[in-house]
Amino acid sequence: MSLPERWRTARARLGAGLREFYAAPYRRTFARAQRDEEDLFMMLVLSEALGVPNPASYYTVELLPVVYDRFHDWHRRMGMERSPLEHISCC
Amino acid sequence: MNSIVLAVVGVAMMILGYLLYSKFVARRIYKLQDSFVTPAHELGDGVDYVPTNKYVLWGHHFTSVAGAAPIVGPAIAVIWGWVPAFLWVTLGTVFFAGVHDLGALWASNRHQGKSIGSLSGKYIGHRGRNLFLVVIFLVLLMVNAAFAVVISNLLVGTPTSVIPTWGAIVVALLIGQAVYRYRWNLAVVSVVGVVALYALILLGDRFPVVLPETVLGLPANAFWIVVLFVYAGIASVLPVWMLLQPRDYINGLQLFIALGILYGAVLISAPTVVAPAFNESVPAGTPSIVPLLFVTIACGAISGFHGIVASGTSSKQLDKETDARFVGYFGAVGEGLLALGAIIATTAGFRTIADWEAVYSAFGQGGVAAFVQGGASVVNSGLGIPPSLSATILATMAVLFAATTMDTGIRLQRFVVQEAGHIMGVTIGKVVATLIVLAVAMGLTFSAGADGSGGMLIWPLFGTSNQLLAGLTLSMIAVILLRKGRPVLPVLVPLVFLLVMSVYALIVQLGQFWAAENWFLLVLDVIILIAAVWVIFESAIAMSQARKNPPELDEEPLPSTAGRDRSL
Numbered sequence: 148m149s150l151p152e153r154w155r156t157a158r159a160r161l162g163a164g165l166r167e168f169y170a171a172p173y174r175r176t177f178a179r180a181q182r183d184e185e186d187l188f189m190m191l192v193l194s195e196a197l198g199v200p201n202p203a204s205y206y207t208v209e210l211l212p213v214v215y216d217r218f219h220d221w222h223r224r225m226g227m228e229r230s231p232l233e234h235i236s237c238c
Numbered sequence: 239m240n241s242i243v244l245a246v247v248g249v250a251m252m253i254l255g256y257l258l259y260s261k262f263v264a265r266r267i268y269k270l271q272d273s274f275v276t277p278a279h280e281l282g283d284g285v286d287y288v289p290t291n292k293y294v295l296w297g298h299h300f301t302s303v304a305g306a307a308p309i310v311g312p313a314i315a316v317i318w319g320w321v322p323a324f325l326w327v328t329l330g331t332v333f334f335a336g337v338h339d340l341g342a343l344w345a346s347n348r349h350q351g352k353s354i355g356s357l358s359g360k361y362i363g364h365r366g367r368n369l370f371l372v373v374i375f376l377v378l379l380m381v382n383a384a385f386a387v388v389i390s391n392l393l394v395g396t397p398t399s400v401i402p403t404w405g406a407i408v409v410a411l412l413i414g415q416a417v418y419r420y421r422w423n424l425a426v427v428s429v430v431g432v433v434a435l436y437a438l439i440l441l442g443d444r445f446p447v448v449l450p451e452t453v454l455g456l457p458a459n460a461f462w463i464v465v466l467f468v469y470a471g472i473a474s475v476l477p478v479w480m481l482l483q484p485r486d487y488i489n490g491l492q493l494f495i496a497l498g499i500l501y502g503a504v505l506i507s508a509p510t511v512v513a514p515a516f517n518e519s520v521p522a523g524t525p526s527i528v529p530l531l532f533v534t535i536a537c538g539a540i541s542g543f544h545g546i547v548a549s550g551t552s553s554k555q556l557d558k559e560t561d562a563r564f565v566g567y568f569g570a571v572g573e574g575l576l577a578l579g580a581i582i583a584t585t586a587g588f589r590t591i592a593d594w595e596a597v598y599s600a601f602g603q604g605g606v607a608a609f610v611q612g613g614a615s616v617v618n619s620g621l622g623i624p625p626s627l628s629a630t631i632l633a634t635m636a637v638l639f640a641a642t643t644m645d646t647g648i649r650l651q652r653f654v655v656q657e658a659g660h661i662m663g664v665t666i667g668k669v670v671a672t673l674i675v676l677a678v679a680m681g682l683t684f685s686a687g688a689d690g691s692g693g694m695l696i697w698p699l700f701g702t703s704n705q706l707l708a709g710l711t712l713s714m715i716a717v718i719l720l721r722k723g724r725p726v727l728p729v730l731v732p733l734v735f736l737l738v739m740s741v742y743a744l745i746v747q748l749g750q751f752w753a754a755e756n757w758f759l760l761v762l763d764v765i766i767l768i769a770a771v772w773v774i775f776e777s778a779i780a781m782s783q784a785r786k787n788p789p790e791l792d793e794e795p796l797p798s799t800a801g802r803d804r805s806l
Contacts, residue, residue: 162423164293164297165428166424167290167291168297168490169484171290171294172486173482175551177478
């Protein structure tokens, strides 16, 4: 390996190490924050179905098929052991 | 006595401990295997479980466990002379802390990266797990109270550190913005951040901020304590990317730089140790060296808090099981080096023994102030940095350690309060939980008067709780080893020693608090004493049962008791 290549590799390694050193201790915190945000988004999308009037439902209804896959995990995280919606019998 | 001898012998003992004893422990006791599939690979999720380069992981681990405590403890304990502190730090690191930290990492790694709390529930029973929560709550509470006093004393005693202390928050806020909002190159941001921090140190040295004797009706240090708690409360509820994360990062970099400065200065100037080897004329009111030495220096010799970090995050990132030796044991060595640096600064940084005795005029009088004063003298003679600037560098370093630990401590305790509320069926919001934590910590700090001296009175109590935590972890490791039919003596000896010293120290302090009619600390002492007796009781039962149970085979993975633990 030539000297410039070695230098580039060393620099890349140092950069990766620094990024890891910066990010890793808080990775879990960010993952949790992202999940909380997604949970809130799920609630907005499903609000009309749950009986909460939502002025944005005209737009969010299109997203329902997209969020169905995540619905089961979501309702369990929200403290509902069984699906709260009759038309979605995920469990 | 030349301090270079102290540094060389101390460093050599710890390095030899790593090269020889840790090898023995890793091969014969924990039997680390390269072929073992670590949780980072088995359960890799890109969040908690991520295989990480062992040097980077060591960096995380070391900077997470190293705070102000390995400076404060030795800086107080040298009042008994430098030999006892030196021996406890070096031998404690080699035979106690290394075995404990490596053991916690190994035990967690062998159990899907579960935390020590979770493992104590499995191996010592549900009472063991509850006990663990009680002790960790007490440790966090005392860290917050004691560190607020440490920082306020430094801000009053070294007014040149005021600007860099508060300026570091601005630097951290800017780093957070640069990294996340503007996506700047981290290496460049790091260099700029460190340069900015040292520019602030220069600025602070030029413009010291001295508060009047009373501010808003409060003594100067009480005012700083209140401001610190308000700041820590705000910092703990801000999004972590904004302040806590860049602050931890810059503090980690600063740790390596400061250690380099301190040891470099010692090597160049080789100052003479003026403090007595054994202080036979300790000031009146100084408690007996046995057992107080062994709880005054907790971090730096052995610390239960390391087990939380080891099993909470580090174990989930081990690329290979054999990396645990470097990350865990050498992480303990890193903290031992910091404690050794504090011992050298506080014993060799004074011109005469009379100067030293003037500082160490009463138990608890030396502390971080002595570290800053003595260390500044060493740095000045070694690197030629003016004494005032050297003192500012060291004071800022100590403040940053204490402050980042305080920020995180308050945030963690907020989670504990919210969790407790959840168990009782009450939803406690972020702000209310933070206010509860701040009120309790401030109550503790001001329990012995408006000067905040309560915060330092509880220092040995903090040490005791920390040692109890270590005892709990060691007893769990001992149970696992007994179940596997492996030698248990290297774990059992530190365990028994720690528990005996902790209980003994608690009884001694009970008498002191009774005599001083400090009912608040007396009650706290009684609570910790009960916890200590409880630890002994539970450990004895668990070990006796472990001997009776059929042995666990190494080849068979242990069954998981619950889902993936995410408690710590």
